[in-house]
Amino acid sequence: MSRVCKMSKNVREVFRLDELKDDIRRNMVALLGNDPRSKRKFSYYNALAYSVRERLVDLWMRTQSDYYDSMAKRVYYLSMEFLPGRFLMNYLTNMGIVDECREIVAELGFSLEELEEEEWDAGLGNGGLGRLASCYLDSMVSQNIPGYGYGILYDYGIFYQSIVNGNQEERCDNWRRHGCPWEITRLDTLYEVKFYGRSETYYDSDGNVRFRWVDTENVMAMPCDILIPGYGCSHVSNMRLWTAQSSREFNLSDFNRGDYIGAMHGKVMSENITKVLYPNDQFLQGMELRLKQQYFLVSATFQDILRRYLKQHTSLAALPEAVAVQLNDTHPAIAIPELMRLLMDVYGMGWDVAWDICTRTFAYTNHTVLPEALETWPVDLLGRLLPRHMQIIYEINRRFLEGVAATFPGDTERLSRMSVIQEEGGQRVRMANLAIVGSHTVNGVAALHSNILQTGLFRDFHEYYPRKIRNVTNGVTPRRWLMQCNPALSRLITQSIGPEWCCNLEKLRELVPLAEDSAFRDAWARAKLENKRLLSRYVLRKVQMGINPNTLFDMQFKRMHEYKRQLLNVMHVISLFNRIKDNPSADITPRTVLFGGKAAPGYYQAKLIIRLINEVARVVNADADVAGRLRVAFLPNYCISQAEKVVPAADLSEQISTAGMEASGTGNMKFALNGALTIGTLDGANVEIMEEVGAENIFIFGLKAHEVAEKRRSGYNPREFYENDAELRRVMDMIGSGFFSPDERGLFSPVYDSLMHHGDYYMLMADYRPYMEAQAAVDALYLDQDQWVRKSILNAANMGKFSSDRSVMEYARGIWHVEPLGK
Template identity: 50%
Template sequence: MANTDTAQDAAALRAAIVRKLTYDMGKSRSGARDRDWFLATALAVRDRVIDRWLEATRAAYAHGEKQVYYLSLEFLVGRLLRDNVSNLGLVETLREALAPLGVDFDAVRQAEPDAALGNGGLGRLAACFMESLASLAIPAFGYGIRYEHGLFRQILREGWQHEYPEDWLQFGNPWEFARPEISHDIGFGGSVEAVRVSEDEMRHVWHPGETVQAVAYDTPVVGWRGEHVNTLRLWSARALDPLKLEAFNFGDHVGALADRMRQEAISKVLYPSDESPAGQELRLRQEYFFTSAALQDLVRRHLRVYGDLRSLPDKVAIQLNDTHPAIAVAELMRICVDLHAIPWDEAWAITRGSISYTNHTLLPEALESWAVPLMERLLPRHMQIIYLINAHHLDSVRAAHAGDVRLLSSVSLIEEGHGRRVRMGHLAFVGSHKVNGVSALHSDLLKRTVFRDFHAITPDRITNKTNGITFRRWLQQSNPGLTGLLVEAVGPAVLNDAARLEGLIPLADDAGFRDRFAAVKRANKEAMAALIRQQLDLRVDPAAMFDVQIKRIHEYKRQLLNILETVALYDAIRSQPHLDWAPRVKIFAGKAAASYHRAKLIIKLAHDVARVVNGDPTVRDRLKVAFLPNYNVSLAEMIVPAADLSEQISTAGMEASGTGNMKLGLNGALTIGTLDGANVEMLEHVGADNIFIFGLTTEEVEARRHDGSHGAAAVQASPRLGEVLEAVESGVFSPDDAGRYREMMASIRGHDYFMVGADFDSYFEAQRRADARWQDSGAWWRSAVLNTARMGWFSSDRTIAEYASEIWDVPIKR
């Protein structure tokens, strides 16, 4: 009966796809290409979501449910066809629907472009959280920007990164619904007028100098089994006056469009370079643009249903994903005080009761601050409100800690040092009822470092919510071979409950199961080897250890440490070819920020080392190096299931959490890493025997940094490191420019802020421990099985459940 039902459903879906192709797209079956079939298929699948989506939205208001509003500058959702089809339980039905049309499902899904709406972990976390919110049936909206080009497309020429616009919207986005009827005016600049409304009361009226329209585009977010659907609402910038007709008629055809281009630049590109004052202003405009649109939108919806803003904290939970939307504190106060005449103290209670803030970094450059003159020019009313928030805040601190001038300076929202700046992290902290870090170590460091003084005066404010990943995307969809093995081993309930993975633990000692586990990995590695051959014209052996570091290129993530160890390994293999070296393929992928010149130089070094190593016949197949271009979600979905060793080697105390570590561990990769971020909790869960920990601790890093000679001392103590640095800085890997890496190597001999030299020997030794484990096949695959078995706790469903009960106060229905 089930087969008959599936056949009937497949026939109905096939007919719907053909109708979409014919009548929505005006294409014939004979002339349709993969992209056309993708669009038609997506539209047909979307139709099956709409009724559930509308019902979920209606029910939330009908039942007076509290709703979560997740504000994030990034939502790195990736391709959505397989995600939606899988969550709807339609994968096999869709394959059966397409087959008689001569259309391959895998070719169709690969025709979908990656939505270029994020950069890395923060944006991917937001996407995982949105999926988990829907899967747990928590009513929620995600709010962000609909970037026309998003993050750049990375092209590598002779090892140098070049940035080009990502054209993911070139052929339209079949998942989204344009909502031109939902728009909000976003003001910038202008002046603030004080209007006396009574003998005792003044009202402030902001008269913006320019106004940009935020227009909504909605994408349904389908939860597991399709039982609940939430909304991702992204805002596109539109000029109110698209064309200065008088200027156009006078022949200034370009100038007539200049204001439109400047205003609509807000939603063109994610993270425009902030090296120039204009770039800094555009970033601030982006952040205020989407935050104001989100708050205006949720307030409009709340007032339509409940009629009074005073109930906002009871019905609304606003989560700020990092400091990018921190201006929400001042904007919600402006809405309450200026637009709805709510007294200041009541407005402050509403604001703090509604908002909570997730901190994602301890890096000073990522804890945003804005120059006061820029804020006063661009957001004059908000600057007034921030000054008043700060005055009330400092009054309360002064009353409790009289005479402590240092404390007042530390917790002030305004930094008075080298040019007055607004500290956005401080603003978000003061304006939130809860502040959370994203791993146990990170949350502890928040209390001891950047928010130490805030924690002293408000010890109940900071809490921890360790990040998680959605297993639907990073196991069931990315690794169907392993998923099938897991279902067979511990039962289909594992698809609904990640904790059921623990049922694998006894099977780690079953040689037959380990062999089947290894066979799944081998198939994934063969597919990865084919991709490397296709993209890089490089042959790699699937039998070798695939050693993977895939993440944003940054000095603290220490791709440089990995590259230098690669050079040391290369030298060791050449010097001692008679030893039984474990064969390795070093796989790198990641983008460097457009203005981050050192990170770009690290990419170039990786390519220079790869050129030498891959071209040297003496190392044979015992070492290969591959740097894959244009890292995105789809590429990660290929690499993660194929990885054997997961590189999580950031300088201790600098990675807030990491989520790549969880994805790779879930898919059976062993981690080599520092005691940083969520690696600490992974160590606790998988056990010290199944992870390779090395390097300085957070406390040891801090102590070393106070010793200005530690870089030179580390090099002097390590002849191996000294030889590697000498080879790189003398031009062995860059004969066309012998001095290319001289300054970068000198920084390791100097202050070495990121402890590359200090951790080098420990890292090299940990890699040799990984070699030894790899050569003991039974031991390696036992550890691999245990990594998968013990990763259930790192589900984003668990993380969201903790947010729901401990921060948002919303019930979980599933």
């Protein structure tokens, strides 16, 4: 049993809480140079943060030496994105000292909540993919699985979104402007990362042909660690984020030539690598700087992995027994030729031995089937930036295709589909093919998605490697996504079934019988109402709009994407508006429809839909007939800390993507876990949510994935729905004719045209009527609060499967082959 495990016994003693207040005051002076008599919230937040962090450093060091002593196999989770949000409350929650801390902070004259609000989100990701990585780190360390996150410390995270005259405007997110107390910068550790140059052959002393990468331009990578505390402080791990520093020698040579500005230019250019996160979600832009970022992450990380490994091993032959590397999508897939290069060119191995090590080390997770998101890099770009890697990729492909050709003789079409090199339209490297060939396991992120990989996108690979492509359904951490974000509900659950649920989410099933207990239902409804009140106050503060907590809170919060179909939701809102206008005295269920989400800055259609939401909101909210029955708002700058306010307050969760397009979704899990009912298509993890909560407790509608595929094949005609449905026709005509944009009648024509004239690729017209019917069922059920609350309880109670603890254990046992330490 590890030393660390015993630490959680007496938190007061372990975390020296009696000294915390003094430490906060000391840090105010010593670290921040502030007068402790000052009442600046920001200073106190920082002083508290440092005081909390220093209590974990010791545990972190013990954890690391536990890993070292036991020679445990380590998991490296490589991701271009992490989306941790704020750290303070997560540290306190996982340390189990929220209440104690609240008291201490009160003695200093603050509320914990106001200090919490001083922290900027760490927005080092776009959306679900980055947040999943952060949930997995929480679950790994909480379950004693020795793992690390490796990523990039962007100076500028995902942009700050504001809404000006209904339009999205982007401002840069200078999140570390005032420092970040959670970072531990390792100034003394620097790795060199090479770019450009050329691959050179030479003969080694045995007369063998070898390769080396020469005439490179070098940049230094410096690590910055952020601690990740496990729940109950079982262990403390870290994510290691790299920042680019100019290399010293390239400066010096220029200085010696007297070219000061030239030297500075080079310095600035090289440090640009980690300047900014690319804000595209599921869209490849193909910029050289992005490929540089990817290789920068991979090169620095592998130097670190091998350094740590070689401290305890003399030969690299056993690497796959000591190291598992998970590639979070193809973004870090250049790691495969990089490890080959290191093993062959630096450590002198032959191809076959190196390839065997490589393919036993890597596993790859696919997160999308959208064609515009699949990474391909032009051969000339990749070959110029990473010439030796390009050579290795060609050789991987040559050997791979040899194998395929032997299995499927004469099937040249199959060869060209499976090739790592795409030939048509100029040679490009298909990163997904490279990742599949170089990994022992490939997984999709929900059952339906993995199935689509096996039978659709990666069908040829599934035929060739029948056991390689598998499923691990996503999950979310119950610590942040219930315990921390929803204290009212957490308290009620713990009072009713005890505290174990937060480490064993299946325990929530014990709530099932309580759905029949009217006192419990009342308490459940009160918790929801309290959260809705809190959110109403937030909405008033943010967008100066009053919303009524007694109305149905209908929420769609996620990145703006055509396939996620925020537009379908808007079409429902417009239809409700029309029904009220036609019959102002009609008895309808009062609703508040809330939206949030960022659009990629270059995604025209997604930005236009934001504008449409805001213009519809303007019309609806100003209408006297509608008052009290329908309100619409778009909350700017959706981010993790906003999600923590939104999710607990939802009655209805909108998960309405075109079936077959959302790989999994994780917002769907967060909302249902917090007692929202889902209206959704049979897409991604919605399918499994329905299986868990029961078809009678969820509003499923619309085309199924195979029907979407069939319709695309047989010819889909959106106009047919327009012609046969008067209510739909009216909605479309209002959008197209400028009803919501009287000063600019043609403003929304592109929205109208995409559905009516450009094929309605995401099939909103086909799903409109079924969606309207499902929404009518929602309205009816909401009027019966007793039934609604019962179903709300049953939703939360049946979400056990969607804990990221379960997902991580599936990876650990089935893919990484690691066991929790100390068990």
